[in-house]
Amino acid sequence: MIFYRKVRAVTRRSYNQYCGLSRSLDLVGERWTLLVVRELMSGPKRYSDLADALDGIGTSLLANRIKQLHEDGLITREHLPPPAASQVYTLTPTGRELAAALVPLALWGMRHRLDEPRRPDENYRAEWSLVFLAALIDPADTVGVRVTVQFRLDDSAAALSIEDGAIRVTPGEVDHADTVVVTDLRTLAGLAYGPVDPVAIGERVRVEGDAAPARLLIDLLTRHREVLRFS
Amino acid sequence: MIFYRKVRAVTRRSYNQYCGLSRSLDLVGERWTLLVVRELMSGPKRYSDLADALDGIGTSLLANRIKQLHEDGLITREHLPPPAASQVYTLTPTGRELAAALVPLALWGMRHRLDEPRRPDENYRAEWSLVFLAALIDPADTVGVRVTVQFRLDDSAAALSIEDGAIRVTPGEVDHADTVVVTDLRTLAGLAYGPVDPVAIGERVRVEGDAAPARLLIDLLTRHREVLRFS
DNA sequence: CCGGATCCGTAACGATACTG
């Protein structure tokens, strides 16, 4: 009797096209991969953090995706010092460039696919959108700026902070925020790229605390550069 | 005896996340979909054109992808007048915005995934990369410009033309080109976004015909705006 | 020939159970 051992495919499925887009998708075009990258845009994450955020991924597939991203040099796997006894995944510089390349695609989705409101059982985290909106801020506008704003969007919280030219998004509540902005995702997204008028946002945006940092940040978000156009 | 009819799933598979990127990928994240969009960036195409360019897609899947893109309002299906007796697919304005959003991802792939040279049996078409490089040209720089340059890259040809502010890529050979540029993809891509120095390209770029239009176009390609940065 | 639809084998994914 002969046993056939199921051998793991040595070659990944490829489009077999000498083209930048095709080769990008060969690497990160499979299901869930780009969402793992998105998760890491709000800072290093543990395996269980990713599994928790990516509802429905299945543990086995997540492990495979992490392994691929690591082999391809898009993330690093670091062991935290003993007291933590844990390991975290972090974007490499190449991975961060990929993350930046996802910004227009995410904004396209915000513009065209967020008009259908959030379904009752649909997952949602404030940092998912905030990382892409934060990428719109022009670093040239942040010299000397040092601000942390706590956002609360549709009952999820995340903070956006600017310090020494570094723009960072932190999931959840931070304890050193300069002020708190309470609004919804569509309003904030509409402010940043589109139809919402910054001067008439009184009833859709509530600022708790000092208004100046909130104004500053919303100003930075609204005077970003143009989006790319095709044709 | 009871026959079970295989019912087409009424609900597409979704990440179930209220997030711009997730919802984009719900729409266009499945295999081959974004490559169909890329094909349409170089002009309207027939079904058989797409099937021919997307080697390995399988006719049934291509038909499904086209149907989805049409239902989602990203492409139109037009019947050509009787002598042609054919139908072509064209990007809608929303579809063109999506195409523009793919540019950074394609450039990321050019920068990071094209160092592995073209495999012997790997498919290649000049327009695949040219549409994304052309998107780097700033429309503000094209006022009054009217030029058509025939490119020949690694034995595939496509033309890039600018006219009345419209930038267009045409597959294959055109018959009204102002000049011909012969080079390879890595050189052209390196010129546009990266490490190749425009002043020392003599032996890597060959211009057949009038040098002025070629210089103009290469100049437009190299002085595009910065790419988005993350972090 | 063009524009698909049908069928079927294989690979990818999703859910759950289990382990160091």
Next chain:
DNA sequence: CAGTATCGTTACGGATCCGG
């Protein structure tokens, strides 16, 4: 906590067929 192992289901790939 950080994954493997297993297994049923879905998606994809290739071939064939079919109506205009």
